[in-house]
Amino acid sequence: xxxxxxxxxxxxxxxxxxxxxxxxxxxxxxxxxxxxxxxxxxxxxxxxxxxxxxxxxxxxxxxxxxxxxxxxxxxxxxxxxxxxxxxxxxxxxxxxxxxxxxxxxxxxxxxxxxxxxxxxxxxxxxxxxxxxxxxxxxxxxxxxxxxxxxxxxxxxxxxxxxxxxxxxxxxxxxxxxxxxxxxxxxxxxxxxxxxxxxxxxxxxxxxxxxxxxxxxxxxxxxxxxxxxxxxxxxxxxxxxxxxxxxxxxxxxxxxxxxxxxxxxxxxxxxxxxxxxxxxxxxxxxxxxxxxxxxxxxxxxxxxxxxxxxxxxxxxxxxxxxxxxxxxxxxxxxxxxxxxxxxxxxxxxxxxxxxxxxxxxxxxxxxxxxxxxxxxxxxxxxxxxxxxxxxxxxxxxxxxxxxxxxxxxxxxxxxxxxxxxxxxxxxxxxxxxxxxxxxxxxxxxxxxxxxxxxxxxxxxxxxxxxxxxxxxxxxxxxxxxxxxxxxxxxxxxxxxxxxxxxxxxxxxxxxxxxxxxxxxxxxxxxxxxxxxxxxxxxxxxxxxxxxxxxxxxxxxxxxxxxxxxxxxxxxxxxxxxxxxxxxxxxxxxxxxxxxxxxxxxxxxxxxxxxxxxxxxxxxxxxxxxxxxxxxxxxxxxx
Ligand SMILES: [Fe+2]
Numbered sequence: 299x300x301x302x303x304x305x306x307x308x309x310x311x312x313x314x315x316x317x318x319x320x321x322x323x324x325x326x327x328x329x330x331x332x333x334x335x336x337x338x339x340x341x342x343x344x345x346x347x348x349x350x351x352x353x354x355x356x357x358x359x360x361x362x363x364x365x366x367x368x369x370x371x372x373x374x375x376x377x378x379x380x381x382x383x384x385x386x387x388x389x390x391x392x393x394x395x396x397x398x399x400x401x402x403x404x405x406x407x408x409x410x411x412x413x414x415x416x417x418x419x420x421x422x423x424x425x426x427x428x429x430x431x432x433x434x435x436x437x438x439x440x441x442x443x444x445x446x447x448x449x450x451x452x453x454x455x456x457x458x459x460x461x462x463x464x465x466x467x468x469x470x471x472x473x474x475x476x477x478x479x480x481x482x483x484x485x486x487x488x489x490x491x492x493x494x495x496x497x498x499x500x501x502x503x504x505x506x507x508x509x510x511x512x513x514x515x516x517x518x519x520x521x522x523x524x525x526x527x528x529x530x531x532x533x534x535x536x537x538x539x540x541x542x543x544x545x546x547x548x549x550x551x552x553x554x555x556x557x558x559x560x561x562x563x564x565x566x567x568x569x570x571x572x573x574x575x576x577x578x579x580x581x582x583x584x585x586x587x588x589x590x591x592x593x594x595x596x597x598x599x600x601x602x603x604x605x606x607x608x609x610x611x612x613x614x615x616x617x618x619x620x621x622x623x624x625x626x627x628x629x630x631x632x633x634x635x636x637x638x639x640x641x642x643x644x645x646x647x648x649x650x651x652x653x654x655x656x657x658x659x660x661x662x663x664x665x666x667x668x669x670x671x672x673x674x675x676x677x678x679x680x681x682x683x684x685x686x687x688x689x690x691x692x693x694x695x696x697x698x699x700x701x702x703x704x705x706x707x708x709x710x711x712x713x714x715x716x717x718x719x720x721x722x723x724x725x726x727x728x729x730x731x732x733x734x735x736x737x738x739x740x741x742x743x744x745x746x747x748x749x750x751x752x753x754x755x756x757x758x759x760x761x762x763x764x765x766x767x768x769x770x771x772x773x774x775x776x777x778x779x780x781x782x783x784x785x786x787x788x789x790x791x792x793x794x795x796x797x798x799x800x801x802x803x804x805x806x807x808x809x810x811x812x813x814x815x816x817x818x819x820x821x822x823x824x825x826x827x828x829x830x831x832x833x834x835x836x837x838x839x840x841x842x843x844x845x846x847x848x849x850x851x852x853x854x855x856x857x858x859x860x861x862x863x864x865x866x867x868x869x870x871x872x873x874x875x876x877x878x879x880x881x882x883x884x885x886x887x888x889x890x891x892x893x894x895x896x897x898x899x900x901x902x903x904x905x906x907x908x909x910x911x912x913x914x915x916x917x918x919x920x921x922x923x924x925x926x927x928x929x930x931x932x933x934x935x
Contacts (some may be wrong), residue, residue: 359489359490359496359497359498363388363390363467364388365387365388365389365390365455365465365467366386366387366388366389366487366498366499367385367386367387367388367499368384368385368386368387368398368485368486368487368499368500368501369384369385369501369502370382370383370384370385370485370501370505371383371384371385371471373503373505374508375505375506375507375508376476376478376483376505376506376507376508377478377507377508378477378478378507378509378512378514379475379476379477379478379689380475380476381473381474381475381476381638382473382474382476382505383471383472383473384398384471384472384473384474384485384501385469385470385471386398386440386469386470386471386472386487387453387467387468387469388453388455388467388469389467389468389469389470390465390467390468391468392440392446392447392449392468392470393447393489394439394441394447394491395489395490395491396439396440396441396446396487396488396489396498397437397438397439397440397487397488397489397491397492397495398437398438398440398472398485398486398487398488399434399435399436399437399485399486399488400434400435400436400437400474400476400483400484400485400640401432401434401435401483401484401485401486402435402479402481402482402483402484402577402682403481403482403483403504403578404481404482404483404484404504404505405504406432406484432574433570433574433575433643433680434486435479435483435642435682436474436636436638436640436641436642437492437640437641438472438474438638438639438640438641439472440470440472442472442639443470443471443472445470446468446469446470449466449468451468451469451470452466452467452468452469453466453467453468453469454466455467472640473638474638474640475636475637475638475640477685477686477689478507478509478510478512478514479507479577479682479685480507480510480511480535480578480580481510481577481578482504482505482506482507483504483505483506484500484501484504484505485500485501486499486500486501487499487500492641509605509606510535510580511534511535511536511604511605511606512534512535512601512605512606513532513533513534513540513583513600513601513602513605513606513607513608514532514533514534514608514688514689514692515532515533515685515688515689515692516530516531516532516600516608516611516692516696517530517531517532517688517691517692517695517696517700517735518530518531518613518695518696518698518699518700519531519699519700519701519702519735519736519737519738520616520667520699520701520738520749520751521586521738522738522749523618523619523620523749523750523751524592524618524619525590525591525592525593525615525616525617525618525619525621525751526588526589526590526591526592526615526618527586527587527588527590528586528587528590528613528615528699529584529585529586529587529736530542530584530585530586530587530598530600531582531583531584531734531735531736532552532582532583532584532600532608533579533580533581533582533583533685533688533734534580534581534583534601534605535580535581535605536580536581536602536604536605537554537556537581538554538602538604539551539552539553539554539583539602540552540583540585540600540601540602540605541585541600541601541602542585542587542598542599542600543598543599543600544587544596544597544598544599545587545589545590545596545597545598548587548589550585550586550587550588551585552583552584552585552600553583553584553585554581554582554583555581555582555584555733556579556580556581556582556733557579557729557730557733559571559572559573559576561729562576562679562725562726562727562729563711563714563725563726563727563729564725565711565712565713568725569679569711569721569724569725570678570679570680570724570725571679571680571681571723571724571725571726571727572725575643575679575680575681575724575725576681577680577681577682577685579681579684579685579730579733582733582734583600584736585600590615591615592615592616592617592618592621593614593615593616593617593618593621593666594614594615595612595613595614595615596612596613596615597610597611597612597613598610598611598613599611611696611697612697613696613697613698614663614666614697614698615699616666616667616698616699616751616752617666617751617752618750618751618752619749619750619751619752619755619786619787620750620753620786620787621752621753622752622753622903622904623752623753623901623902623903623904624666624667624751624752624753624754624900624901624902625664625665625666625899625900625901625902626665626666626667626668626669626751626754626900626902627656627659627665627667627668627669627897627898627899627900628668628669628670628671628793628825628870628897628898628900629652629669629670629671629827629870629871629872629873629896629897629898630670630671630672630673630703630705630795630826630827630828630870630871630873631646631672631673631705631827631828631830631871631872631873631874631875632646632648632649632652632653632670632673632674632873632874632875633645633646633649633673633674633675633676633687633874633875634646634649634650634675634676634683634686634687634690634874635647635648635649635650635874636686637650642683642686643677643678643680643683644676644677644678644680644683646676646874646875646876647874647876647895648872648873648874648875648876648877648895648896648914649690649873649874650690651895651914651915652873652874652895652896652897652914653690653691653693653694654914655896655897655912655914655917656668656694656897657693657694659899660693660694660697660698664899665694665698666698666699666751666752667698667699667700667701667751668694668695668698668699668700668701669701669702669703669756669758669793669825670700670701670702670703670873671702671703671705671758671793671794671795671825671826671827671870672702672703672704672705672706672707672708672761672794672795672796672827672828673705673706673707673708673795673827673828673871673875674687674702674705674707674708674731674735675687675688676707676875677724677726677730678707678722678723678724678726679723679724679725679726680724681726681730684730684734688734700735701737701749701756701758702731702735702737703745703758703759703760703793703794703795704728704731704745704760704762704795705761705762705795705827705828706718706720706722706723706761706762706795706796706828707722707723708723708726708728708730708731708762709722709723709726709727709728709731709745709760709762709763710722710723710762711723711724711725711726711727714727715727715743715763716728716762716763717761717762717763717764717765718762728743728745728762731745732745737758740774743763744760744763744770744771745760745763746758746759746760746763746771746774746775748778750786750787752787752902753787753788753789753902753903753904754787754789754790754791754902754907755782755787755789755790755791756791756793757775757778757779757790757791757792757793757821758793758794759771759775759792759793759794760794760795761794761795761796761808761826761828762795762796765808765811765812766811767811772811772812772815775792775812775815776815779792779815779816779819779821780819782819784820788904788905788927788929789822789823789902789907789925789927790819790820790821790822790823791821791822791823791824791825792816792821792823792824792825792865793824793825793826794826795826795827795828796808796826796827796828797826797827797828797829797867797869798812798813798824798826798867799833799835799838799841799867799869799887799888800828800829800833800869801833801880801881801884801885801888801891802829802831802878802880802881804829809841813839813840816864816865817839817864817865820862821865822859822865822866822907822925822927823865823866823867823868823907823909823925824865824866824867824868825867825868825869825870825898826867826868826869826870826871827869827870827871827873828869828871829869829871829878830871830872830875830876830877830878830893831869831871831872831877831878831879831880831891831892831893832868832869832870832871832872832890832891832892832893832894832896832898832911832920832921833868833869833880833888833890833891833892834866834867834868834869834888834889834890834921834923835866835867835868835887835888835889836866836886836887836889837857837863837864837865837866838864838865838866838867838887839863839864839865841885841887842886842887843886843887844863844864845857845858845861845863845864846889847889847923850924854922854923854924855889855890855922855923855924856923856924856925856926857923857924857925857926858926859925859926859927860926860927860928866923866925868898868909870897870898870911872892872893872894872895872896872911873895873896873897873914874895877893877894877895878893879893880893890921890923892911892920892921894913894915894920895913895914895915896911896912896913896914896915896920897911897912897914898910898911898912899912904929905926905927905928905929906924906925906926906927907924907925907926907927908922908923908924908925909922909923909924910922
């Protein structure tokens with residue numbers, strides 16, 4: 299969230315790097331300075347024990363016993379999604395520090411990697427090294443099996459002459475949710491916890507996916523404001539073009555792309571994305587479906603006869619720009635969370651509840667499109683987690699358009715062209731984001747665009763690229779907003795990732811430079827994320843309320859934009875990442891502050907823009923407001 303310390307933190311990492319290369323710590327325990335890494339890299343890549351696993355010394359396990367075994371209940375090839383039960387047996391003394399890692403690909407080196415010592419310091423961990431050379435996909439403590447520590451499941455390994463048992467061992471099992479990530483999988487049994495791990499044993503034969511080429515995780519974005527051209531993007535292990543079949547017998551071949559670890563950015567010190575967090579993304583297919591009708595339903599499926607086909611999916615096109623009505627959901631900072639309560643690199647605890655809520659909204663026909671305004675997957679250099687995210691959102695992103703804005707956790711990295719220089723993308727530098735979520739942007743690494751749906755013009759910017767007066771993006775947003783025909787789209791919504799107004803702080807320079815454009819172009823509503831809560835302002839400019847809403851007959855705050863004064867700004871970063879609490883005090887421009895998980899449901903007609911913050915756990919509406927505008931006021935302009 300707060301990037302002000304980023305540059306200093308990065309510099310400090312380099313100083314520490316030089317220091318530790320000169321004076322390597324001899325202890326296998328964490329260096330005392332590790333405690334500071336949580337502070338330095340809060341929100342980057344090194345908070346949990348699991349996430350610093352790679353920087354732990356891999357100890358030699360003390361004399362592994364000969365009875366130890368790890369295997370899976372079902373050795374058959376894996377389907378595209380299943381729960382895999384892993385059994386550990388032959389354990390003489392079950393320990394709370396015993397755990398199982400899922401490793402992929404199976405030939406990954408999970409032994410010590412002393413040559414990599416220098417790589418890891420940038421994540422803030424200055425522990426004694428070396429490390430596991432490849433990051434586990436996920437992990438679980440054996441103690442999650444309630445019968446493990448108490449040794450309820452016993453086996454006799456050796457009988458005495460009198461028939462009594464001389465050696466009794468214990469066993470237990472853990473279950474992992476596994477989605478098709480194409481590369482084969484191995485399970486490794488460790489002890490020593492995440493802090494001082496050592497390998498006890500590993501599975502004999504890797505588990506393979508029965509179809510690594512399966513076409514998966516299809517999701518759709520709008521190409522333009524007509525509502526007639528939709529871009530479908532999906533993932534497969536096969537690089538040959540596939541097809542989308544849609545409507546009444548139409549089809550379109552896919553264009554195929556991918557990215558390699560060479561495309562990840564780095565500095566003197568390799569990034570997680572380039573090194574221990576790399577996972578082969580397979581091939582990313584996109585195909586554009588044209589000749590559709592706006593605000594209408596059609597069916598599609600994608601794949602090929604050789605790799606197989608997706609299910610047939612029902613999709614609803616958004617309304618054309620200039621039509622009367624739009625229903626959309628909007629939020630930021632969602633990410634993903636495991637369905638099996640295992641440990642993963644980066645977990646956003648609210649994401650599952652928010653996605654469940656959105657699935658219901660889409661099923662009820664309440665949604666024409668979805669806007670996810672930055673901090674998308676939080677893979678942050680651990681690339682397999684993009685696939686976890688794509689899997690999570692596919693029930694909604696395959697049925698309505700899923701439009702995105704870029705966030706710091708997709709783009710930022712030192713010396714990479716990002717406006718802020720923190721290492722927040724873990725070395726991705728926007729490459730996986732732009733590949734998985736192609737938006738109607740002007741060019742590569744220029745992730746800003748506008749789109750019209752129904753009565754709304756959305757101006758979507760990148761807060762992570764230069765937005766100062768001389769920048770290309772500034773000129774673009776100025777031209778874009780000035781060109782909006784308000785008789786066609788009465789509502790102008792400006793959106794991006796980092797906020798202008800947050801009780802928890804924002805970038806003053808961004809406010810000073812960009813806010814005048816909002817006022818000059820009579821922007822109605824500004825939506826940002828990045829701060830992990832919900833907050834709404836008055837009609838605000840230069841940190842002062844130029845107008846206050848009044849209560850309508852239902853007690854809902856209503857802003858009268860027939861007499862326009864200034865934009866209403868809202869932060870909607872409460873969709874998954876651990877929530878930020880509010881202090882007791884707040885500025886006068888802050889009218890509503892809620893720290894709960896959820897999403898915003900919006901409904902735009904021609905004379906009203908209504909927003910509701912829906913608590914995804916309770917489905918209660920926690921805040922709602924309306925912006926109204928008489929059509930006569932539009933004609934008068
Ligand atoms: Fe962010």
